[in-house]
Amino acid sequence: MLRYLKLYWYFVIQRFKILMEYRLNFFIGSISTVLFQGASLVALWAVLRQVPSIQGWTFEQILLIYGLLTLSKGINHLFADNLWVVGRDYIRPGQFDRFLVRPINPLFHLLADRICHDAIGDFIVGLSLVSYAMVQLQLPINLASIGFIILMVISGGIIFIALNLITAATSFWIMDSIAVTNVVFHTNEFAQYPLTFYHRSIGVLLTWLVPYGFASYYPASYLLGHEIGWMAWLAPLVALVCIMIAYKVWLLGLRNYGSTGS
Amino acid sequence: MVPIIDVRNLGKTYRTIEKENGVKGAVKALFRPQYREKVAVHDLSFQIDAGEIVGYIGVNGAGKSTTIKMLTGILYPTTGSIAVLGHDPQRERVANARNIGVVFGQRSQLWWDLALIESLNLVANIYEVEPSRYKQLLSHFAEVLELDEILKTPIRSMSLGQKMRAELAATFIHEPKVVYLDEPTIGLDVMVKQRIREFIKDYNQTHNTTVMLTTHDLGDIEQLCSRVIIIDNGSKVYDGPLNAIKQQFGKFRTITFETNQPMTSVNLPPACEQLNLSEFSLEVRFDRSQISASQVANAVMQQLDVADFTLNEPDLESIIKHLYQNPTAYNEVGARG
Structure with a gap:
């Protein structure tokens, strides 16, 4: 474990050196994430300012949900962005082979190969939103609430990573999984709002099938003292189950890996 | 003597989806896939002892790369078994990986954007090469492979010959006991080829490393290999000394x-x-x-x-x-x- 941590740190440093070679890229990447998030927020604000609240949810409360989701997404973005492109950038050009002949876990190697600094933008936006919403809503900011948020963001991040890992593993069969990942990943947009906004089936879907709800709606409900908030405590368990299933699927994919011609 | 590489009744069958032409065919393949089985390697057995340099040759598509990929743990065999220094390359991937080095002549295992020295540092970290030993090896390789001029160059701006020298350094930096070289001299000029052959030969003699080499360049075979395995259509058709072929056909x-x-x-x-x-x-x-x-x-x-x-x-x-x-x-x- 310690070995992997040290190695990971070493990969981070190397990645940083590469980024410094492409300095412009570095800044564009970080700024574009902030701009991208900003644009979604403006759209959200434009809709919500028309009405004081929707089904009893105020603008600030929705911002809290949105902010929590953004932080979880940031975890996925930072640590597991390579899952998006494993088919296109590694399997198809034959680059994946090298991960399989080295004395470290191939998945670790894949993830460590590219830490995605663009996630800084997610963290800036997510943290600002959560802090702003907490202050506006006069929610207590103390060790307990901060600890709770950290636990939820990590759980949510793992849920994001797990779902992307499952869809990424389809690359072993279909070569390029970006389309599959896109379809599953973007269901997270439902979780930007309270799940009660939608038809019941969507709520069930976002809770039990693609459980992004645990990254946003449930923890926010808990912080706001809503009845459904207790569900948030399931998040770590859901994350654990998801990542275990996802890793099994990944291993199954590895068995099926066909490599590409010489 | 226990063989270093022990391959028994190895087989690999690929299952591919047969597609008919056009959009209609593609849709049909999606919903009612017709599978076609292709036998890439069939009932292959051989043993290789410590210190041998074996030339593994055959025409394109004969099954050379598939065999190497199974030996290195990249592909799972359909049938049969492999033991490399007693390890199953798939089930004991990490243990096996510590013992082996692999060069795929057509693709790099180094980081495109990193300077060679950074790539080597990273590889040494992955293999946990002891720092003082690493220093020693690095200066040795820098000398015999003439790396000094390219240590600070990123892989992306290297010539083909420089790239291959860099690959070799990265492959041997953890002192592997078994080395697989898949087309190590492809596309290189005579001078570089010669230097690479000498490097392999020298390393084999000083470390008693077992080497399995696939190549289309018979110069590689003549200068390096005392034993040759020929594979055709996925099956072994010859396994014996290079001299026997030469005498018979001489x-x-x-x-x-x-x-x-x-x-x-x-x-x-x-x-x-x-x-x-x-x-x-x-x-x-x-x-x-x-x-x-x-x-x-x-x-x-x-x-x-x-x-x-x-x-x-x-x-x-x-x-x-x-x-x-x-x-x-x-x-x-x-x-x-």
Whole structure:
């Protein structure tokens, strides 16, 4: 474990050196994430300012949900962005082979190969939103609430990573999984709002099938003292189950890996 | 002695989806896929001992790369078993990976954007090479592979020859006991080729490293390998000393005749075989244990107005070519196994 941590740190440093070679890229990447998030927020604000609240949810409360989701997404973005492109950038050009002949876990190697600094933008936006919403809503900011948020963001991040890992593993069969990942990943947009906004089936879907709800709606409900908030405590368990299933699927994919011609 | 590489009844069958042409075919393949099985490697067995350099050769698509990929743990075999220093390369991937080094001539294992020295540092970290040992090896490799000038160069701006030298350094930096080289000299100029062969030979002699080498360059084979395994259509067709092939086929010579007038058909004496016939030239192969060159030349010159002729010594290339073209010829050299 310690070995992997040290190695990971070493990969981070190397990645940083590469980024410094492409300095412009570095800044564009970080700024574009902030701009991208900003644009979604403006759209959200434009809709919500028309009405004081929707089904009893105020603008600030929705911002809290949105902010929590953004932080979880940031975890996925930072640590597991390579899952998006494993088919296109590694399997198809034959680059994946090298991960399989080295004395470290191939998945670790894949993830460590590219830490995605663009996630800084997610963290800036997510943290600002959560802090702003907490202050506006006069929610207590103390060790307990901060600890709770950290636990939820990590759980949510793992849920994001797990779902992307499952869809990424389809690359072993279909070569390029970006389309599959896109379809599953973007269901997270439902979780930007309270799940009660939608038809019941969507709520069930976002809770039990693609459980992004645990990254946003449930923890926010808990912080706001809503009845459904207790569900948030399931998040770590859901994350654990998801990542275990996802890793099994990944291993199954590895068995099926066909490599590409010489 | 326990073999270093022990391959038994190894087989690999690929299952691919058969697609008909056009959009309709693609849709059909999506919902009712028709699978087609392709046997890439069939019932392959061989053992390789410590310190051997084995040339693993065959035409394109014969199953060379598939075999290497199974030996290195990249692909799962369909049937059979592999043990490399006692490890199953798939189930004991990490343990196996510590012992082996792999070069795929056509693709780099280094980081495109990193300077070579950074890449090497990273590789050394992954393999947990002891720092003082790493320093020693690095300065040794820098000398024999002439790396000094490229240590600070990122892989992306290297020439093909520089890249291969960099690959070799990265492959040997953890002092592997077994090395697989898949086309290590492909596309390189004579000078670089020579340096790489010398490096491999030297490393093999000083470390008693076991080397398995696939190549289309018979110079690699002649200079490095004492043993050759030939694979054809996924099956082993020859496994034995390089010398046996050479001796057996060394008894063949060819004579090329050139004429001024267009060629007519020729009756050849026994123990001769017509190889190539074009308008003004004829190539004949004969078994010199049965007939002499002058007898062949006489027989031909009685029938044709020969302007010139040359007697050719067989080289390994033509021997292997002959083997590829005449599968039955393998029996003549008494393939082992």
